[in-house]
Amino acid sequence: MTRPAPTVEHNTAKHRYEIHVDGERAGLTAYLDHGDQRVFHHTEVDDAHAGQGLAARLVQEALTDVRASGKRIVPVCPYVAKFLERHEEFADITDPVTPDILEWLDSRLG
Known part of the structure; x- marks a missing residue:
């Protein structure tokens, strides 16, 4: 019996994209x-699901959704920044991380 493929959902109420495996959240x-x-300021995958490529799939689908929404990407999260270095197809919608963005983010996150 094969396991269902992981799914990515946009949880707008919590301002995050989540990846689910067997119906349970495995990362965000x-x-x-x-x-x-x-x-983007934080990415994580639960230890039980580490090494399965879930973070890459999650970020790929999240950034594809950003493109479809007409928004631009700012990669404060180190994982998202690293992903973008390897995936130039998002370069046209990526903005640099600036001191102003970091200050704004810090004021929002506390």
Whole structure:
């Protein structure tokens, strides 16, 4: 019997994309919107699901959704930044992390 494929869902109420395995959340990438920018600030995958490529799939689908929404990407999260280095197809919608963005993010996250 094969396991169902992981699914990615956009949880707008919690400002994050979640990846689910067998119906349970296995990871997330969190963001805050700043005008037309979606500022990604944290990505995690549960230890039980580490090494399965879930973070890459999660971020790929999240960034594809950002493109479809007409927003731009700001990769404060180190994982998202590293992902973007290897995936140039998102370069046209990626903005640099600036001191202003970091200050704004810090004021929002506390």
